[in-house]
Amino acid sequence: MSTKNDSMPRLIPSSEDVLAVLTKTGAFRHGHFVYPSGEHTPHYFQMPLALRHYQVARELGVAVSRLLRGVQEVSSSLPRITIITPGSGGIPIAFNAQVALGAEMIYWAEREDGQRRFRQYVQINKGANCVVVDDIIRTGHAIKDAFNLVKSMDGQVIGCASVVRFTSAPSEIDGIPLQSLVEFDTVWYKNEEQCALCKEGVDLEPVRF
Numbered sequence: 006m007s008t009k010n011d012s013m014p015r016l017i018p019s020s021e022d023v024l025a026v027l028t029k030t031g032a033f034r035h036g037h038f039v040y041p042s043g044e045h046t047p048h049y050f051q052m053p054l055a056l057r058h059y060q061v062a063r064e065l066g067v068a069v070s071r072l073l074r075g076v077q078e079v080s081s082s083l084p085r086i087t088i089i090t091p092g093s094g095g096i097p098i099a100f101n102a103q104v105a106l107g108a109e110m111i112y113w114a115e116r117e118d119g120q121r122r123f124r125q126y127v128q129i130n131k132g133a134n135c136v137v138v139d140d141i142i143r144t145g146h147a148i149k150d151a152f153n154l155v156k157s158m159d160g161q162v163i164g165c166a167s168v169v170r171f172t173s174a175p176s177e178i179d180g181i182p183l184q185s186l187v188e189f190d191t192v193w194y195k196n197e198e199q200c201a202l203c204k205e206g207v208d209l210e211p212v213r214f
Contacts, residue, residue, distance in 0.1 A: 016071055017068050017071050017072065017186070018064075018068055018186065020186065020187045020188065023065070023068075023168065023169075023186045023187050024187060026055065026061060026064075026065075027050070027052075027055050027169075027187075030054050030055040030057075030058060030061060031051070031054040031055075032050060032051055032052050032053075032054040032055035032056075033048070033049075033050055034048065034049045034050070034051065035047060035048060036049070036207070036208075036210055037200075037202040037203075037207040037208060037209050037210060038209075038210050038211070038212050039209055039210070039211050039212070040212060040214070041212075041213065041214065043195075043196055043197075044193050044194065044195060044196070045193070045194040045196070045197065045199075045200040045202060045203065045209075046191055046192055046193055046194070047192055047202060048189075048191050048192070049210075049212055050141050050169060050189075051212075052094060052140040052141050052168070052169075053094065056094075056097040056098070056140065062097040062098065062101055063101050065098060065101070065168050065186070066097065066098045066099070066100065066101020066102045066104075066105065067101060067102070067105045068168075068186055069098055069101075069102050069138060069166045069167065069168060069186065070101070070102040070105035070106045071105075072166040072184045072185075072186070073102065073106065073136055073138075073164045073166050073184075074106070075184075076163065076164045076184075078134075078163045078164065079134075079136055079163055079164040082134045082163060083106060083107060083108070084106065084107040084108055084109055085109055085134065086106065086108045086109065086110075086133075086134050086135065086136055086163070087108065087109065087110040087111070087112065087129055087130070087133045087134065087135045087136075087160065088102060088103050088106075088108050088110065088111040088112070088135070088136055088137075088138055089111075089112050089113070089114070089129075089135050089136070089137050089138070089151050089154070089155060089162075090111075090112075090113045090114070090137070090138050090139055090151070091113075091114050091121060091137070091139060091147040091148060091150055091151040092113065092114060092115065092116070092121075092139070092147055093113060093115070094139070094140045094141070095113065095138055095139040095140045095167075096113055097140070098138055098139065098140050098167075098168060099111055099113065099138045099139075102138050102166075108136075110129070110130075110133070112127060112129060114150070114151060114154060120150075121147065121150035121151065121154060122154065123154070128158060129155065129158050129160045130160070131158070131159045131160070132159060132160065132161075133155075133158075133160040133161070134160070134161060134163050135155045135160050135161065135162050135163065136162070136163060136164040136165065136166070137151045137152065137155075137162055137164070137165040137166075138165070138166055138167065139151075139167040139168075140167060140168050140169070141167060141168060141169040141170070141171075142167045142169070142170040142171065142174045142183060142185065143171050143174060144171070144173075144174055145174040145175040145178065145183070148165060148167075148174075148175075148178060148183065149175075149178055152165075152178050152179055152181075162178075162179065162181055163181070164181065164184075165178070165181050165182070165183050165184065166183075166184040166185065167183070167184075167185045167186075168185065168186050168187065169185055169186070169187045169189055170183055170184075170185035170187070170188055170189065171189055171190075171191055172188055172189065172190045172191075173191065173193065
């Protein structure tokens with residue numbers, strides 16, 4: 006993801022380079038979007054549009070792994086770490102980060118009956134050192150659920166990283182910084198009455214999440 010003017014490739018790509026890739030693949034979109042919550046925004050991320058490309062998923066996963074290597078407790082625990090992702094969207098990033106880190110285990114959670122949990126019979130090892138990885142952190146709720154899931158199974162989270170994090174989301178959970186390749190400062194309008202795009206008559210596109 007290095008630019009042509011770089012004298013050498015960056016170990017961790019810049020936010021601008023990552024956003025350029027997400028834009029090119031259609032994963033970062035501009036327009037007028039409304040979430041199920043009723044909130045309006047001029048930007049929307051649909052990360053699977055980028056992660057369907059093997060090379061993009063690999064490069065982003067490796068870049069996320071390098072963020073995690075910068076955490077002393079993570080680097081000193083390698084390869085005996087477990088990677089957790091709170092949903093299916095983060096799986097491509099998690100698997101590529103696992104390969105780059107040489108991590109022993111990888112787990113992904115799913116929402117069932119309003120709760121985030123692992124599949125039946127899936128259990129992390131007691132005392133496991135875990136890192137939580139995701140493609141995007143919008144509110145931080147899914148990440149918090151993953152932290153709680155790890156703690157409920159007597160594991161501990163020692164690192165967390167994603168491709169994109171909205172600046173409106175928490176910057177840390179339980180003292181663990183939520184690192185990301187892109188810190189995105191999005192614009193939110195609480196409803197139609199407050200939305201500048203509605204007042205301008207910009208066509209509205211509903212999104213599912």
